[in-house]
Amino acid sequence: MSSPDEILRGLDAEQRQAATALHGPVCILAGAGTGKTRAITHRIAYGVASGVYDPHRTLALTFTARAAAEMRTRLRDLGVHGVQARTFHSAAMRQLQYFWPFTIGGSMPGLVEHKVRLLTQVAQRMRMSVDRAAVRDLAGEIEWAKVSLHTPESYPQAAVGRDLPAGWTPVTIARLYAGYEELKGAQNLLDYEDVLLVLVGLLQDEPRVAAMVREQYRVFVVDEYQDVSPLQHMLLDLWLGGREDLCVVGDSSQTIYSFTGATSRYLTDFRERFPEARQIKLIRDYRSTPQIVQAANRLLADRTAAGRRDRTLPHWPEPLELVAQRENGPDVEFAECADDEAEAGWVAERIRGLLDQGVPASQIAVLFRTNGQSEAFETALTAAGIGYLLRGGERFFSRREVREGILQLRAAARSAQDLTGTDVIDRVRDVLASLGYEAEPPAGSGAHRERWESLNALVQLAEQLAQARGDEFTLPVLVAELEDRAENQHAPAVEGVTLASLHSAKGLEWDAVFLVGLTEGLMPISFADTAEDVDEERRLLYVGITRARRHLCLTWPLARAGGRSKRRPSRFLRAIDPTLGGTRTLDPTAPGRGGAADRSRPGRSRRAASAETCRTCGQPLDSGAERKLGRCLDCPATYDENVLDALRDWRSVQAKAARQPAFVIFTDATLVAIAETMPRTAAELLRISGVGQKKLERYGPELLELLHGPQPA
Template identity: 75%
Template sequence: MSTPDEILRGLDPEQRKAATALHGPVCILAGAGTGKTRAITHRIAYGVASGVFDPHRTLALTFTARAAAEMRTRLRDLGVDGVQARTFHSAALRQLQYFWPQAVGGQMPTLVENKVRLLTEVAHRMRMTVDRAGLRDLAGEIEWAKVSLHAPEGYAEAARAREMPAGWTATTVARLYTGYEEAKTARNMIDFEDVLLILVGILSTEPKIAATVREQYRVFVVDEYQDVSPLQHRLLDLWLGDRQDLCVVGDSSQTIYSFTGATSRFLTGFRDRYPEATMVKLVRDYRSSPQIVGAANTLLAERTQAGVRDRSLPFWPEPLALSSQRPSGPDVVFAECQDDEAEAGWVAQRIQGLLDDGVPAAEIAVLLRTNGQSEAFETALSAAGIGYQLRGGERFFSRREVREGVLQLRAAAREAQDLVGADVVQRVRDVLSSLGYSDTPPSASGAARERWESLHALVNLADQLAGTREDFTLVQLVAELDERAQAQHAPTVQGVTLASLHSAKGLEWDAVFLVGLSEGLMPISFADTPAEVDEERRLLYVGITRARQHLHLTWTLARSGGGRANRRPSRFLRAIDPTLGGTREHAPAAAMPARRPRRGATVAVCRTCGRPLETGAERKTGRCVDCPALYDEGVLDALKDWRSRVAKTDKVPAFVVFTDATLEAIAETMPATPAELIKVKGVGKSKLDRFGQDVLDLLHGTSAA
């Protein structure tokens, strides 16, 4: 194992401070790309090398099996063995299996592996009609309730402010939740949330078991602390007992899973709970270029300014202002495309250019707000002959060629235990050649290319591990593959990645395309509250900070060719660049430059922020859609009531009388004469003649009141 001084070598001052803070509660606020995993793994290694930590009594917790596997790999590379790096669920399940006979007795119930299947039976028995997609939403809602510590009888009250799955009320969800719990009990089954709940119950009521656990684990490290749920935090408290040997690391600006019950309040309130805690901020960004870091910082800074302007917005701690440590790179590219197909074609063309410039396909990602957006990009990439992989598609270790390759390597390891280092990599190549692998990729695309990419990923992994571990053997490679298969921690596969923004958390690429950045997709249309819109902003921040060198932000004017061009770029893009200037790249019939006014035409600007107005609705109201309204709500309500009466009398839709945008413009300008009223866009002479006097009388009455 390395010496303490060797472990600290290469850390920056802030990382070194985090690594050497070995006692008491420690909170590391780590921005994207600042080396948080490096800091905490070096902290563990430094603590072990210094004799302060017993590796066998140290528990590192994270939220995905992949992240836990990555942490174990890094600790092994630092020469540290024995540290448990697990997810909350994995650690809890292991303890529950061990203590069940002592605490409960008998055989532990079986685990529910598929909530949807059980919920289908419960819904059918309760004569509820729901499709499979709806059942997945309901399963997610039950998971939220359980990790938020809401039992079935308290669910309806707790969920009053939540958006319910389509067609359901909190009362009916509570009934299904109750039926689900009863069905589990009748079948002697528990789900993954129950694992945590039951262990919490045991540790709360069985002092001897709690003491045994606390004796086993003396030091706790929690990664991604902004994503803990109330249930997970309750379990963490019970693991700790009255001790304070806790180190947490997180970033409240990357809280993007609140819909699952995650909350950053434990991170933001850490100092309140532990006034003497050591606080360390990591702000040196080693991942992204100054241009990308600047865009990310500006996006979050605008959020803070919006909170100051509008007191109804949620308040968050001041975001970490990152400082890029990389050389200057290309400008962020903004691209407006005519429709979804044109956008996908433009992206494919740009990706081909990056490939021609030597950027590996595995270092390029297209990030989507919803998985439903992927089809157009799959089609465009296929048409361009560019390989891609869907993150969340078929699991790497389930592929036939991978399973065959691992079996062949396991057999070879039994016969070649004396091989080390570079000889191991050559033996891997020789073994996989029997399955059709060669150092030169096939010219064909499709299945042949995908098979080669899978085998090539195994060779690359062997080469990578041989370069970082002394006396690396084939036996160690097979053990690494087995561990990765269990954690679904796939090695890098050559191919452009298509992934949702949520699934991209924790990953990074040289080039990132953030696509579909139109209002309604970013922020998503059902983000109604300020808190929900703010989470969408953080989601875009996470997407931006995945990029190292090249960042492209694209949106479309229409969904399909020839469709109505009524889409607008996301309000968040204006936060990054109010003029949407940046650097624009165009492809024929795909990316379109921003529309410019006719020579001599007057550009309409927002009366609140002064930005140019683009849509008809904005020009009618005289302000951007995301700027605060300047009208009196009572006046607008009176205008809408009047419009409803007129529409009912005339038997026409309300918008035929006046649109909402026109009524808002009237309420904001408060015209007092027909000459002033006709200046409001959307009024016109015929409507002035028909409704003008009624509107002016109404406005006069409201102003007098």
């Protein structure tokens, strides 16, 4: 293990203060990108190296299995072993499993993985009509009630003023809640909230249990403290038992889970509870460029200014003002697009440009407010030949090739325990070669490329661990790391553009981030109808902005695909850049922040205005579909039906050969445009929206031959 001085080396002044504040209570206010995980893992390591902490009596708590696994990895890299880094649920489950036999007796009940099945049964018994979407909403409401310490009896009063699932009243939800609890008990099941609730009961009612836990754990560190619920906070208090060896880390400006029962008041009121607490602020942002940091600071400063102007607004804590530590980067880009399709198409084009500049696909993300927004971007990226990963889709460690890879590496580790450092990487490559891994990626996209990306992620993880641990890195160490990550779903980076909701992006970061769909009704969301709700939406956008390291683009469509321009840009955009007010439009095709506004047609982007006019009537084209066709949708078609049929037949053959949906080859709109314009040269074909250079090279000669016969050599 490193010496205490070596552990502190490389920390800035504030991080060093946090790392050396070994006795609680300590409150670390850590802004986005300020190195909070680095600070708290070095604090634990410094405490262990100094002999102040016993690693086996230290419990570090966070909110996702991925974050806990990341913390364990960093502690191992610092030479610290034995510290428990867990989520609240994981720590509580471990203790409950240990104490259950000699306190409650018998075997511990099974766990409810999802509430939907039980709730559906209860609703049917009570003759309540529910669909699957409503049941999911009701499950979330019951989770909120339980973590907020409300019983079925107290729920109706607590739910007054809440936005409830459509068509449901507090009384009917309370009945469903009570029925759910009864059915769960009859089937000898516990849900995840019960794990915490039952442990709370044991610690309150069994002095022996409380004494054993408090003897086991003397030091507590809680990350993301702004997201604790009343239930989690009650459990933490019982673990502490009146002691003050507690270090909490958080940022009230990143509270985005209030709808689940999380509250930042425990963080903001920490010094009221512990008047002698030491408070340390981490404000040096090492993640983002000054341009991105300025955008984030402006967004929160506007909230503070609004509160000063309007005294009726709630009192919000003063936000941390970040200070950028990185070199200057490109300006934040703003792109106003005609509709959803145009927005997705522009984002895909911009991503292609970043890829051509050398930005890895795994370092690019498209973030949206609701999961329903992903489809347009999936389609646009697929059409552009750009691979993507939908966060929340198939889990990395559930993929067949990953499971097979870990099995092969585990078998190889038995006979390769003496290999260390870079020799391990060579062995990893050899082992995975039997599953199809090669040094260079296969051409194109599809299942073969996805399989290679998964195996390559294992190789890259081995390279990272070898660099971090040097000669201590062995094949058994890699296998242990993979098994730990698999248990906690801590997936390594896989090549492909990430598509994710803003909520699921918390805790992650990328070189380039596109924040899309930034219109009123989506950001803030339409049901955010109180000042507190709107402020949470602002914080959600703040989290999105601070995920970006170097490139940040904020986009918004003026209409639904093919619809009229009825949407308004988000009010938050003007806070980030005051020049974006009113109906001003920007040129998203221009480099940097965008060019001057196109005044010829208010409310319309330069990208839309610069498209060709209708080839039939000469009027400007409004929607993405019209621009792709090259004419208004209500103007008569000018193509030959036989030509269009031939193009569709050709597309069907190509799609079957590539094992891809037909629209991935060319959309219907693109085929119609080809049939109407009948291009004779590659240059004319390239001018049709939806073709592009890559598709021109792949399909151009065949298309031109199909339209006009064999082409001259």
